[in-house]
Amino acid sequence: MLGGSLKNNVDLMLMGVLRHGPAHGYAIIAALRERSDGEFDLAEGTIYPALHRLERAGLIESSLESAQGRRRRTYALTARGRKEFTSQRRAWHSYVANMQAVIA
Amino acid sequence: MSESPIEDYLDELLRRTRADARTTRRLLDEASDHLHATAAELHSGGMSRQEAEAEAVRRFGPVTPIVRATFRRSFLALVFETLRAALFLAGCGLVAVGISGLLALVMNLWAGRSFVGGETVFPGPAASVQETADDAVVLRVIAGLVGLLLLLGYLAWRRHTSSPPLLPAGLVDALGAAAFAAGTAGLAITSADQAAQTGTPGVGFPLSGALVALPATVYFCIRAARALLPSRTSPYQSVRVTVTQRSTVRDRRCCTRLPIVRRPPHSATVIAESGARPGPRRRLVRPRYARSVPRIRLLSR
Numbered sequence: 001m002l003g004g005s006l007k008n009n010v011d012l013m014l015m016g017v018l019r020h021g022p023a024h025g026y027a028i029i030a031a032l033r034e035r036s037d038g039e040f041d042l043a044e045g046t047i048y049p050a051l052h053r054l055e056r057a058g059l060i061e062s063s064l065e066s067a068q069g070r071r072r073r074t075y076a077l078t079a080r081g082r083k084e085f086t087s088q089r090r091a092w093h094s095y096v097a098n099m100q101a102v103i104a
Numbered sequence: 105m106s107e108s109p110i111e112d113y114l115d116e117l118l119r120r121t122r123a124d125a126r127t128t129r130r131l132l133d134e135a136s137d138h139l140h141a142t143a144a145e146l147h148s149g150g151m152s153r154q155e156a157e158a159e160a161v162r163r164f165g166p167v168t169p170i171v172r173a174t175f176r177r178s179f180l181a182l183v184f185e186t187l188r189a190a191l192f193l194a195g196c197g198l199v200a201v202g203i204s205g206l207l208a209l210v211m212n213l214w215a216g217r218s219f220v221g222g223e224t225v226f227p228g229p230a231a232s233v234q235e236t237a238d239d240a241v242v243l244r245v246i247a248g249l250v251g252l253l254l255l256l257g258y259l260a261w262r263r264h265t266s267s268p269p270l271l272p273a274g275l276v277d278a279l280g281a282a283a284f285a286a287g288t289a290g291l292a293i294t295s296a297d298q299a300a301q302t303g304t305p306g307v308g309f310p311l312s313g314a315l316v317a318l319p320a321t322v323y324f325c326i327r328a329a330r331a332l333l334p335s336r337t338s339p340y341q342s343v344r345v346t347v348t349q350r351s352t353v354r355d356r357r358c359c360t361r362l363p364i365v366r367r368p369p370h371s372a373t374v375i376a377e378s379g380a381r382p383g384p385r386r387r388l389v390r391p392r393y394a395r396s397v398p399r400i401r402l403l404s405r
Contacts, residue, residue, distance in 0.1 A: 024137075025134055025137075025138050026137070026138050026141045026142070029138075042165075043163075043164065043165025043166070043169065044138060044142070044163050044164045044165060045135060045138075045164040045165045045167075045169075045170045046165055046169055046170060046173065048131055048134050048135065048138075048170065049131075049170060049173030049174050050173070052127065052130070052131075052174075053173075070137065072137055073130070073133070073134060
């Protein structure tokens with residue numbers, strides 16, 4: 001999983017965004033773009049199947065909320081998701097440190 | 105350029121998505137919301153409405169990867185549901201064989217063993233007749249017990265599944281009806297042929313099967329008709345149900361308080377107390393009708 005393409009790390013990135021609080025799909029994409037300084041410019045539609053997959057795995061949960069006359073599905077990290085995120089982030093940091101040590 | 109690129113995109117997404125109804129509906133809902141939000145933002149930034157929609161669609165990305173990502177899960181769900189349906193049909197078939205064994209036992213006692221075991225390949229007429237007549241009972245009853253185990257497995261599996269059905273309504277029942285109808289016809293013809301060739305000896309062997317296959321055919325026909333023919337009542341009639349369990353409506357005790365769906369398909373409306381959440385459908389409604397309930401909505405908290 002680690003070190004793969006951007007696509008392979010979508011789950012970790014989505015959990016990373018949701019760690020700061022619940023958000024709907026549009027806001028998640030905006031946050032991804034903003035925090036990566038526009039580097040991670042995913043095809044926006046691809047995050048929805050990923051969000052659904054994470055929800056089925058019990059790592060995030062969703063609820064419908066009304067805002068400005070529209071009903072939007074908002075996603076939030078579950079306790080299990082938080083744990084999983086911490087574990088995956090640790091693994092990622094370790095991978096990056098090892099890689100830097102090799103190529104430095 | 106199309107008049108509404110977003111509408112065109114959503115049409116294509118709907119056409120190409122091969123997922124269950126809930127996944128498809130949810131995906132379209134979210135895609136529509138996302139695309140319109142993007143288009144509105146771009147439009148307010150100075151783009152024409154049409155250009156903004158086209159740009160929103162471009163950013164959303166091609167339909168194919170989205171459809172593929174959705175299909176992987178749905179295909180697996182379809183495989184599981186097909187296996188579950190096969191388990192159900194195999195269980196029903198074996199139970200029918202078991203019942204025919206009991207019927208053969210009654211025939212043995214009532215009409216003598218030659219009625220069931222009249223024709224055999226074993227040497228020695230008396231021994232062979234007895235052997236065939238006994239086997240018709242014992243082996244079939246064993247098959248029936250295996251069928252019961254399969255049905256129990258099927259029920260347990262279904263109980264722990266909350267995903268919406270993927271197979272078309274009535275398909276499994278129609279398959280069951282067709283299989284039992286073929287069995288009834290084949291066994292009835294064999295019985296008639298046997299009667300024409302040897303008289304009564306040996307007729308009970310296929311006849312016991314035909315007599316069980318016939319009511320099974322009728323049962324599956326009724327089930328298929330209920331699922332396939334339109335109900336006289338409105339298909340989306342809401343039934344108000346009060347769930348009194350305070351913390352969760354997943355509690356199985358709620359089932360006793362749900363005198364709800366009489367005939368499919370209905371939607372059920374759950375009025376839950378504070379803090380309650382809509383749980384898996386099968387835990388809420390009687391399993392027999394669970395497949396027919398499109399959704400349960402939480403009306404008030």
